[in-house]
Amino acid sequence: MEALTHSQLTDTELLDKYRQTGNKVFVGVLYKRYSHLVFGLCMKYFKDQDQAYDTSVNIFTKLFDDLKKHKVEYFKSWLFTYSKNFCLMQLRSAQSNLKRALEYEKDFKVFMENTEETHLQANKREQEYALLEKALADLDEGQRICIELFYLKDKSYTQIVELTNYDLNKVKSYIQNGKRNLKLRLEENHAKGQA
Numbered sequence: 060m061e062a063l064t065h066s067q068l069t070d071t072e073l074l075d076k077y078r079q080t081g082n083k084v085f086v087g088v089l090y091k092r093y094s095h096l097v098f099g100l101c102m103k104y105f106k107d108q109d110q111a112y113d114t115s116v117n118i119f120t121k122l123f124d125d126l127k128k129h130k131v132e133y134f135k136s137w138l139f140t141y142s143k144n145f146c147l148m149q150l151r152s153a154q155s156n157l158k159r160a161l162e163y164e165k166d167f168k169v170f171m172e173n174t175e176e177t178h179l180q181a182n183k184r185e186q187e188y189a190l191l192e193k194a195l196a197d198l199d200e201g202q203r204i205c206i207e208l209f210y211l212k213d214k215s216y217t218q219i220v221e222l223t224n225y226d227l228n229k230v231k232s233y234i235q236n237g238k239r240n241l242k243l244r245l246e247e248n249h250a251k252g253q254a
Contacts, residue, residue, distance in 0.1 A: 065084060065085065065088050066088055066091075068085075068088070070089065070092075070133075070134035070135065071132070071134070073085045073086075073088055073089055073134075074089075074126060074131055074134060077126060077127075078126070078127060081127075083123060086119070086122055086123060086126065089122075089134065089138075090119045093134075093135065093138055094115060094119065096135075096138075096139075097115045097118055097119070097138065097142045098111055098112065098115045100139065100142050100143065100146065101114045101115045101118075101142070101146055104146040104147075104149075104150060105146070105149075107215070109215030109216075109217050109218060110215055110216075112217065113215060113216045113217055113227075114145070114146060114149060115142075117145070118141070118142050118145050121145070122141075125141070190245060190248045191245065193244075193248055194241050194244035194245045194248055195207065195241065197244050198237055198240055198241060198244070199233075199237075199240075201223075201225065201229070201233045201237075202233045202234075202236055202237030202240060202241075203237065204223060204233075205219055205223070205225070205230055205233035205234045205237060206233070206234060206237040206238065206241060208222060208223075209234050216230055216231065
């Protein structure tokens with residue numbers, strides 16, 4: 060009976076009750092109302108169901124804190140802007156990966172077109188892969204596994220959780236810390252290779 064009562068409340072009433080009580084049930088009702096819209100928005104940005112689902116769940120999880128800080132009058136339009144900004148921040152953080160991929164593609168085209176330096180470029184690429192393999196091997200096991208699954212095998216957070224039995228926060232932490240540690244190890248190995 061109580062859940063039925065909650066579902067009959069307006070967005071504003073739910074937000075007021077959440078601010079007053081801190082009871083997450085009220086945000087849960089908003090989630091049921093709008094999760095399909097947030098998921099649809101995330102799909103437009105990411106074009107991948109798993110990533111869109113992960114992002115939409117992260118958006119609603121972040122709402123628990125942010126709704127206590129902000130006075131929201133028109134929740135649906137506020138949620139749209141909030142979700143759009145969240146997606147854009149996610150894309151910006153992934154932008155460096157895209158930039159790197161485009162640089163590799165450019166290098167590949169140059170490699171294929173330039174027959175004089177083909178042998179030298181192949182050697183350099185082999186050395187880079189060897190440095191990358193060594194740097195990956197030097198990572199902690201959890202970081203190495205998550206980095207390989209996420210970047211080399213294109214697995215989503217959800218798929219990595221299922222494959223490794225790590226919780227979602229652990230997977231995100233391993234990827235973030237692993238990426239940073241991998242960069243440091245690559246720089247160290249590269250410096251040693253030039254010395």
